[in-house]
Amino acid sequence: MQINSLRTEGRLTPEQAPNQLSFQNKKSPNTLIRTALSAISYFIFYFLQQVAEIFAPMLLIIGLVWKFIPTLLHSMMHLTDNADPQIRDIVTNGSNLIPTSINFSGYTLSASTLIFWGILLLALAALSATLTSFFGYKN
Secondary structure, three states: OHHHHHHHHOOOOOOHHHHHHHHHHOOOHHHHHHHHHHHHHHHHHHHHHHHHHHHHHHHHHHHHHHHHHHHHHHHHHHHHHHOOHHHHHHHHHHHHHOOOEEEEOOEEEEHHHHHHHHHHHHHHHHHHHHHHHHHHHHO
16 A cells, blocks of 8 residues: 555646646747747858858868969979970969959959958857857757
8 A cells, every 4th residue: 555655646646637738838938939049040050150161171272272382383483494495484474374363343352362261261160169059058
């Protein structure tokens, strides 16, 4: 008899159970709105993080290559001073073919701007990762 009474002490009676369950399923509108806003912001920041992690290394690598290839070609011009005149002309013309900047409808794109945008996207990825973990931890 004592064992059965111990088992039912913490349980609800059949009359209490439907009332208790219906109370647990009701959520306030503020909780639902907060959860929805948290899910939307989590999606936005996670999406921004993914896009930034794709484009940031690409912009950094393109910018660094664009910045150092003309420097390498100009240093090769000094090595070709004693070489054949045709090789000297090829190296000189090749180094002049690489532009220092490109203009797109009023916007100047250069190696430095690509490096800057790559670093800015890295910072955006870090910020988005921080905010994503904050919103994921909050709920």
